[in-house]
Structures are given as structure tokens and as C-alpha cells.
Amino acid sequence: MSDITTNKSQELFGHPKGLFYLFFAELWERFSFYGMRALLMLYMVKEIFKAFEDKDIAAAAVYASYGSLVYASTVIGGRISDKILGMRASIFLGGILMAIGHFVLAIENDIAFFMALAFIVVGNGFFKPNISTFVGSLYEDGDPRKDSGFTIFYMGINIGAFASPLLCGWLGETYGWHYGFGLAGFGMLLGLLAFWNGIRTNVFGEKGMAPNENLPNILGFDAKKAIPVLSFLTVPVIAFLLYSYKSLGQEGTWLGDQNAVNLLFKIIGVGIIIFLIKVLKDATSDERKKLIVAITITVFMSLFWGFHELSGSVITLFADRNVDLVGIMNASQTNSLNSLVIIALSIPISLFWAFLSRKKLNPRTPIKFGLGLLFAGLSFYILSLSKHDANAEGMVPFAYLMIMYFILSIGELFMSPVGLSKITDLSPKRIVAFMMGIWFLSSAYAFQIVGFISKKLAVEGSQEVTGGMQTLALYTDGFEIISHYAIGAGIIALLLAPVLNKLMGNVH
Numbered sequence: 001m002s003d004i005t006t007n008k009s010q011e012l013f014g015h016p017k018g019l020f021y022l023f024f025a026e027l028w029e030r031f032s033f034y035g036m037r038a039l040l041m042l043y044m045v046k047e048i049f050k051a052f053e054d055k056d057i058a059a060a061a062v063y064a065s066y067g068s069l070v071y072a073s074t075v076i077g078g079r080i081s082d083k084i085l086g087m088r089a090s091i092f093l094g095g096i097l098m099a100i101g102h103f104v105l106a107i108e109n110d111i112a113f114f115m116a117l118a119f120i121v122v123g124n125g126f127f128k129p130n131i132s133t134f135v136g137s138l139y140e141d142g143d144p145r146k147d148s149g150f151t152i153f154y155m156g157i158n159i160g161a162f163a164s165p166l167l168c169g170w171l172g173e174t175y176g177w178h179y180g181f182g183l184a185g186f187g188m189l190l191g192l193l194a195f196w197n198g199i200r201t202n203v204f205g206e207k208g209m210a211p212n213e214n215l216p217n218i219l220g221f222d223a224k225k226a227i228p229v230l231s232f233l234t235v236p237v238i239a240f241l242l243y244s245y246k247s248l249g250q251e252g253t254w255l256g257d258q259n260a261v262n263l264l265f266k267i268i269g270v271g272i273i274i275f276l277i278k279v280l281k282d283a284t285s286d287e288r289k290k291l292i293v294a295i296t297i298t299v300f301m302s303l304f305w306g307f308h309e310l311s312g313s314v315i316t317l318f319a320d321r322n323v324d325l326v327g328i329m330n331a332s333q334t335n336s337l338n339s340l341v342i343i344a345l346s347i348p349i350s351l352f353w354a355f356l357s358r359k360k361l362n363p364r365t366p367i368k369f370g371l372g373l374l375f376a377g378l379s380f381y382i383l384s385l386s387k388h389d390a391n392a393e394g395m396v397p398f399a400y401l402m403i404m405y406f407i408l409s410i411g412e413l414f415m416s417p418v419g420l421s422k423i424t425d426l427s428p429k430r431i432v433a434f435m436m437g438i439w440f441l442s443s444a445y446a447f448q449i450v451g452f453i454s455k456k457l458a459v460e461g462s463q464e465v466t467g468g469m470q471t472l473a474l475y476t477d478g479f480e481i482i483s484h485y486a487i488g489a490g491i492i493a494l495l496l497a498p499v500l501n502k503l504m505g506n507v508h
Contacts, residue, residue, distance in 0.1 A: 010203065015149050016138040018207070021198030023156040026131050028191030029095065030160030032102055035168030035184035036120070038335040040066075041313050042320060043177050048113055056317070056458030063313050064451025065242055065261035066117050071444040072265075073125025075437040078133075081126065084223050086210030087134045088199065090126040093228055095192040097123030097235075102185030106178040116181075118238035122231050129440070130208075137207045151350070154417075155343065160187075162339035169332030180332075265448055272438065279431060287428045289503040293366070294426040294435060296500060300369045301419050302442035303489050306449025307376045307482060308408060311338060313454045314475070315383075315401075321459075322472045324395040334401060341409035349413045365422050366500040368414045370493030375411030377486030379404045384480035387472055394468025426504065453482065 010017050044059035052058050081090040101119030104112050135153050139146040164187065172180020198204055210224065221229070244260040276295060280288055312335060320331035329336075356362040363371070383404040386396035419439070427435035457478045459471050 010205075015145060015152065017203040018138050018198055018205075019135060019149050019152060021194055021201075021203055022131060022135055022138075023153055024194035025091075025095075025191045025198070026153065027156035027160040028187045028189075028194060029098070029127060029131070030157045031164040031187035032098065032184040032191065033120075033124070033164075034161040034335065034339075035164030035187060036102060036105060036181060037312050038165035038169045038316070038332040039172045039177060039180050041316050042173070042332055045317065047108065047177065048110060054458065057455050060313060060451050060454030060458060061259050061262075062117075062242055064447045064454065065259055066121065067309060067312075067447030067450065068261060068265055068444040069121045069238060069241070070124050071440055071447070072268075073121050074129040074440045075125075077125030077127075078129035078437075078440075080227060081130050081133075083211065085126075085227060087130040087137070087208035088204075089210060089224070090130045091134070091195060091208075092192065093231065094123040094125065094127030094130070095188060095195070097231060098127060099123075099185050099188040099192065102181055102188055105181035106185065108178055114239040114243045115235060117242055118235045121238050122234055126231075134204075134208050138204075151346070155346070158339040158342045158346075162336045162343060165333050165335035166329070169330055169335070173330045173332055262448065262451070265445065268441075269445065272441070276438075279434075283428065286505070290426040290505070291428070291435075293500050293503050294423055295438075296496065297365060297369055297419060297422060298439055298442045300373060300489065300493050301415060301439075302446045303449070303486070304369075304373055304376055304411065304415055305443050305446035306453075307380065307486050308412060309446055309450045310453060310482075311335060311405075311408075313450055314457050314478075315404075317459075318383075318475045319401060322390075322394055322396055322468065322475060323398055323401050324391070325398060328398050334405075337402060337405040338409050338412075341406050342413065345409065345413060349410070350417075364497070364501050364504070365418055366493060366497040366504075368418060370490045370497055372411040372414035373486050373490030373493055375407050375414065375490075377483045377488075377490060379407035379411065379483075380479045380486060381483035382407060384476045384483060387476040390469070390472055394470075394472040396472065453478070 012020055041059055041063055044062060045055050048062075049055040049058040077090060077094065081087055085093070097119050101116045101123060104116035104119060107116075132153070135150060136146065139149060164184065168180040168183050170180075171183055241260045241264070280291060283291055316331055316335065319325065319334045323331075323334075325331065325334070353362055383400055386400035389400070390396045423435050423439045424432055457475060459474050
């Protein structure tokens with residue numbers, strides 16, 4: 001009886017109390033991350049690269065490289081957490097590094113800017129993969145509450161992602177960039193405070209502690225002490241990689257419109273392909289079938305995120321230059337629209353899937369992925385049609401942007417919630433960690449797609465600004481091309497669905 005009482009005392013609304021401390025920690029971390037992202041592209045175009053003739057290209061290169069490194073760092077950070085630091089210490093270290101990065105962004109200086117991005121990259125590597133894992137560790141295997149627990153947790157993500165562009169975007173564009181970035185940093189500190197309060201009140205029990213293993217020394221230091229030092233030493237290296245466009249990527253040099261990060265990910269990509277070929281060759285027949293499905297849906301997910309993440313770059317610039325936002329919001333605040341729709345539709349769509357399941361009509365994962373890509377293509381096609389309603393200055397009604405985000409967010413809800421769980425279901429246990437790493441890296445490669453598209457849709461230079469109608473034509477023509485590619489990928493996914501469904505076997 002005492003054990004039951006103890007367990008009940010550690011619950012809130014039928015879930016472990018620790019869930020709600022992690023909920024607020026992640027809410028404020030996402031507040032800081034998306035608040036900064038809402039301002040990032042505009043800040044680069046209007047401040048960091050304002051003297052560049054190819055300012056849009058430069059900003060696109062850095063934005064894509066930053067996004068790629070943010071997601072790639074999670075593979076390394078997750079591994080360090082598993083083997084050395086544990087989830088608690090990793091989350092704290094990551095949060096501190098990210099908070100430093102946000103506050104350094106408030107310093108309006110070129111060197112500080114690249115150092116700040118590097119702090120956020122390294123910090124996110126420790127924070128992002130561990131806090132979601134921590135949520136899962138609060139529940140025993142087979143606990144039916146786990147799915148609803150993650151639903152609550154992900155609602156926190158979207159609340160933070162919704163509120164931050166509105167507040168940080170308003171401060172940044174109204175009173176000065178450093179105010180917006182500073183508020184993002186303050187949000188990160190609140191997230192750390194929520195997490196520390198959970199540890200202080202012992203709601204996590206023994207969860208998230210460092211592994212009890214004899215750890216080797218690193219450069220003569222205890223591994224747990226060496227990791228924070230190495231993390232700080234990594235920051236200037238990352239900053240140089242991000243700065244490489246500005247220092248090496250000017251016209252006529254060996255990098256052209258590339259930077260060091262682009263080249264790095266090309267090399268990594270070749271290595272991944274070679275290793276996957278070896279894995280497929282060594283797998284059993286049943287494993288090989290499921291791995292083919294896992295790899296295929298990872299590629300489709302990467303394409304989807306490549307289109308989706310244009311929201312923080314090209315679409316933000318389009319909103320700033322060609323959408324009539326007077327009396328509604330500013331361009332950076334439009335980044336909140338995606339999360340607003342996700343919050344509104346998450347429960348209805350989950351209930352819709354449950355209804356279809358009862359009717360035995362719930363489509364399997366490959367079909368959902370195909371439909372998700374079709375929605376992405378339709379959203380960009382709607383945005384391309386906005387040119388027909390432009391005024392004489394090339395400004396289009398805000399309604400087109402709202403409809404675009406509404407449709408794109410439906411596509412996201414068709415794909416994102418199911419993708420991660422399917423990777424774990426389809427991958428052999430001996431390489432599931434590797435396949436999870438590939439899944440995270442797919443988001444990193446999505447940002448390479450973002451960079452490629454953003455460079456193609458670069459319209460503004462320092463010497464001559466393209467007129468409103470010309471800018472609108474370039475953007476909307478580009479959106480139509482993107483829609484063709486997304487719809488084409490969706491059709492391919494649907495055509496492959498019967499084969500992939502067969503290869504999946506009993507995995508739904």
C-alpha cells in the first residue's frame with residue numbers, strides 16, 4: 001500500500017510529475033530556439049551581410065549550414081550522453097551553451113554572431129536528443145500512458161514555437177535585434193530553471209543519471225570533466241566553418257558559392273551511402289526488406305523537411321518583401337503560423353487516425369508519407385498563385401501565406417509523428433542507434449536542400465534592389481517549381497507504397 005501511495009504522490013493528472021517539469025523545460029528551450037530562428041535570416045540580410053552584393057546567397061549559405069550542423073550535432077551529443085555524461089548533465093550543459101549563444105547574439109558584431117551560432121549548435125547537440133529520451137525514460141516499457149505523455153510534451157514544443165516568433169519578432173524588429181535575441185536567451189534560462197527545479201524536488205528519481213562505468217581519461221582529464229572543456233573548445237571551430245562563406249566563399253575563390261559545411265556534408269553523405277550498402281549486404285533477408293523501407297521513408301522525410309524549413313529562410317524573406325502584413329504582424333512573426341496550426345489540428349488528426357483504425361481504414365506509413373508530400377506541394381502551389389492578387393507594389397494578401405501554412409502543417413502531421421517510431425520498428429536492434437543517427441542526419445541534409453533552393457531564389461543585392469513585381473515573379477515562379485518537385489515526390493511515394501507495405505511485413 002505504501003508503494004502505491006508513493007507512486008501516486010509522484011503523479012500529476014495521471015502522469016509522472018517529471019513530465020511536466022520537462023514540458024516547461026522544453027517549452028522555454030523551443031521558445032529560445034524558434035525566437036532566434038524567426039529573426040535569423042532577416043538579421044543576416046539586413047545587418048551581417050548588408051554590404052554584400054550577394055547578401056541573399058550569403059545568408060542562405062550560413063542559414064543552411066547552421067541548420068545542418070544543429071541537427072548533425074545531436075548524433076554526437078546523444079552518443080556522449082549514453083556513454084559518459086548521462087541525460088541530466090547533457091541537458092544542463094546543452095542549455096548553458098545555448099543560453100550563452102543567445103545572449104552573445106545580442107551583441108551586434110560579426111565575430112560575435114558566428115560564435116553565437118556555434119554555441120547554439122554545440123549546445124543543441126547535447127540538449128535536443130536527451131530531453132525527448134528523458135520523457136520516454138519516465139515510463140516503463142508497455143506503459144499505455146507513454147503516447148499521451150509524448151503528446152503533452154510535444155504540445156509544449158509547439159506552444160514555445162508559437163509564442164516566441166510573436167514576442168521575439170516584435171521586439172527584434174520594433175526595438176532592435178539585440179532585444180529579440182536577448183529575450184530568446186532569457187527563455188533558455190527559464191527552461192534550465194524548470195529542469196533544475198525538477199531535480200531539486202526529486203521528481204525524476206534516479207532517471208537520467210550518468211552511466212556507472214569506468215570511463216577513460218581524455219587528454220589526461222576525467223572524461224566527465226573533459227567533455228565540457230572540449231565543448232567550449234569546439235565552438236570556435238564550428239564558428240570558422242560557418243564563417244567560411246564570408247572568408248572563403250566570395251566569387252572567384254575555390255569555394256564559389258559553397259562553404260566548408262557544404263563540402264563536409266557531401267563527404268559524410270558518400271560515407272553513409274557506402275556504409276548502408278555494407279549493412280544491407282550483411283543483413284538477413286527479412287532485415288534487408290525492412291531496412292529498405294526505413295531508408296526510403298528517411299529520404300522522403302528529408303525531402304519534406306527540405307521544403308518545410310524554407311519557412312525560416314525564403315518564406316520569411318518573401319513575407320518581408322512581398323506580403324501585405326500591415327496591421328497584422330511583421331515578417332519574423334509569421335514563423336508562428338506553422339505551430340498555431342499544429343496546436344489546432346494535432347488532436348483532431350490523431351482522433352481521425354483512431355477513427356480510421358476502428359474502421360480498419362487507417363493508411364500505412366508509406367501512404368501517409370506520400371500524402372504528406374502532396375500536401376507540401378499543394379501548399380507551395382497555393383503560394384505561387386498569390387501573384388494573381390498582387391497590388392501595384394507587388395504585395396500579396398496575407399491570406400495566401402496563412403492557407404499555405406495550414407496545408408503544409410497538415411502534411412507535417414501526416415509524416416512527422418509516425419516517422420521516428422517507424423525507424424525503431426524497422427531497424428535491426430544491433431544497428432537501431434545507427435539508424436536513429438541517420439534519421440537525425442536526414443534533417444541536417446534537409447537544410448542543405450534549403451540552402452540550395454534559397455540560393456536559387458536570391459533576389460536582393462546591396463547595389464540594386466529588384467522591384468516589387470520582379471521580386472514577386474521570381475519568388476512565385478520558384479514556389480511553383482518547388483510544388484512540382486514535392487508533388488512528384490509524393491506521387492513516387494504513393495506508387496512505391498504497395499511494394500513498401502509488403503516489405504514492412506507486420507509493421508504498420
